[in-house]
Amino acid sequence: MLAGYGIVAVVVVVPFLLLLPLATGDDYIEPEDANTAGTYAVNSTFEANLDSLAAALIANASATPAGFATGTAGTAPDKVFAMALCRGDTNASSCGACARAAFVAGKQSNPGNKGVAVYKDACTIRYSGRQQFMNFIRQEQWQVSQIIWNIQRAATSVSGPAAGWFNASVTKILTALVEQAADAAGNSTTKKYFATGEEDFVPKIYGLAQCLPDLVKEQCHECLKSLHNSANLYMRDSLPKWIVTRSLWCSLWYSARKFYDGRSMLQLSAPPPPPPADTPVVTQPGEEKKKSTTTGLEGQRLSRLSIH
Numbered sequence: 259m260l261a262g263y264g265i266v267a268v269v270v271v272v273p274f275l276l277l278l279p280l281a282t283g284d285d286y287i288e289p290e291d292a293n294t295a296g297t298y299a300v301n302s303t304f305e306a307n308l309d310s311l312a313a314a315l316i317a318n319a320s321a322t323p324a325g326f327a328t329g330t331a332g333t334a335p336d337k338v339f340a341m342a343l344c345r346g347d348t349n350a351s352s353c354g355a356c357a358r359a360a361f362v363a364g365k366q367s368n369p370g371n372k373g374v375a376v377y378k379d380a381c382t383i384r385y386s387g388r389q390q391f392m393n394f395i396r397q398e399q400w401q402v403s404q405i406i407w408n409i410q411r412a413a414t415s416v417s418g419p420a421a422g423w424f425n426a427s428v429t430k431i432l433t434a435l436v437e438q439a440a441d442a443a444g445n446s447t448t449k450k451y452f453a454t455g456e457e458d459f460v461p462k463i464y465g466l467a468q469c470l471p472d473l474v475k476e477q478c479h480e481c482l483k484s485l486h487n488s489a490n491l492y493m494r495d496s497l498p499k500w501i502v503t504r505s506l507w508c509s510l511w512y513s514a515r516k517f518y519d520g521r522s523m524l525q526l527s528a529p530p531p532p533p534p535a536d537t538p539v540v541t542q543p544g545e546e547k548k549k550s551t552t553t554g555l556e557g558q559r560l561s562r563l564s565i566h
């Protein structure tokens with residue numbers, strides 16, 4: 259962690275991404291403060307250390323079930339600390355390709371800066387010459403309030419009569435994903451803290467939660483809850499169609515489009531619609547009471563909202 263940094267929220271609105279099949283984030287690159295991070299020269303020992311460490315982390319992250327690797331290379335003053343973590347659903351080849359591209363993006367976007375974090379859709383990497391940033395997850399240093407997070411969100415929002423229901427549905431799936439991901443701590447096979455889920459709203463809502471495998475369960479839970487709180491800050495006045503909120507240690511996403519590979523680990527029903535104070539409930543004739551009434555009603559409402 260960068261000592262003394264508080265929460266830094268960065269909002270990047272990327273409207274054209276809504277046209278792409280993956281309704282998620284663009285690359286988000288976060289350099290360390292250039293005054294304290296230090297700089298390196300082209301072809302320096304530091305750069306050689308960074309490149310060899312990056313190559314090892316790319317290979318190791320893509321070869322391990324957790325999609326995670328961390329390590330150091332060289333000796334002071336050219337020592338490099340780095341980590342790479344792939345999204346839990348990626349296979350070895352997309353994990354490796356993402357991590358490789360992320361290290362390249364870090365160097366190209368901040369040439370000579372010794373410390374950069376890069377958040378891509380399918381992976382996160384960080385390197386630093388200044389500090390063993392991984393020490394932040396040691397119990398004596400861990401402070402949730404010091405986690406630096408970033409958020410990206412859709413430029414368009416859900417509004418109209420179904421907005422309250424959409425809001426409640428997003429809350430439900432994110433809450434469930436936080437618990438499910440933290441509970442995955444016990445998975446001795448994958449070592450992953452990872453959960454995906456889909457919810458029977460119309461259209462469906464998809465979500466994903468993930469923590470760094472080296473966290474203990476309590477840290478994973480705290481980290482994800484803090485990201486859920488961060489997302490809530492952007493759901494007060496409007497309801498973005500997707501939000502991606504990330505830190506080095508955990509990430510939490512929802513979207514009205516599926517943005518991960520494989521079967522969803524959680525299958526959730528939509529919550530009951532909020533009380534019909536401002537949204538009179540109309541029953542569709544000939545439909546079953548429970549799920550299909552809900553679906554039919556909201557299907558009408560939401561198609562007018564044109565969420566797709």
Ligand SMILES: *[C@@H]1O[C@H](CO)[C@@H](O)[C@H](O)[C@H]1NC(C)=O
Pocket residue numbers: 300301
């Ligand atoms: C860095 O090394 C490469 C390969 O040896 C060389 O082609 C390039 O000119 C060097 N660049 C600098 C700035 O020294």
Ligand SMILES: *[C@@H]1O[C@H](CO)[C@@H](O)[C@H](O)[C@H]1NC(C)=O
Pocket residue numbers: 311314315318327328329330
């Ligand atoms: C990569 O994995 C190899 C084999 O397990 C290990 O020896 C090496 O230390 C790892 N390197 C890094 C940087 O993770």
Ligand SMILES: *[C@@H]1O[C@H](CO)[C@@H](O)[C@H](O)[C@H]1NC(C)=O
Pocket residue numbers: 348349350351352519
């Ligand atoms: C890995 O995942 C990517 C992205 O989903 C897919 O295009 C590719 O075919 C997969 N590769 C293998 C070997 O399964």
Ligand SMILES: *[C@@H]1O[C@H](CO)[C@@H](O)[C@H](O)[C@H]1NC(C)=O
Pocket residue numbers: 442444445446447448
């Ligand atoms: C561990 O993960 C594997 C692969 O995703 C899954 O099949 C298995 O059910 C998980 N085990 C537990 C205890 O969650």
Ligand SMILES: *[C@@H]1O[C@H](CO)[C@@H](O)[C@H](O)[C@H]1NC(C)=O
Pocket residue numbers: 421422425426429493494495496497
């Ligand atoms: C969404 O619900 C929360 C309470 O759960 C509320 O504070 C917030 O204002 C709602 N957002 C909108 C846009 O209605």
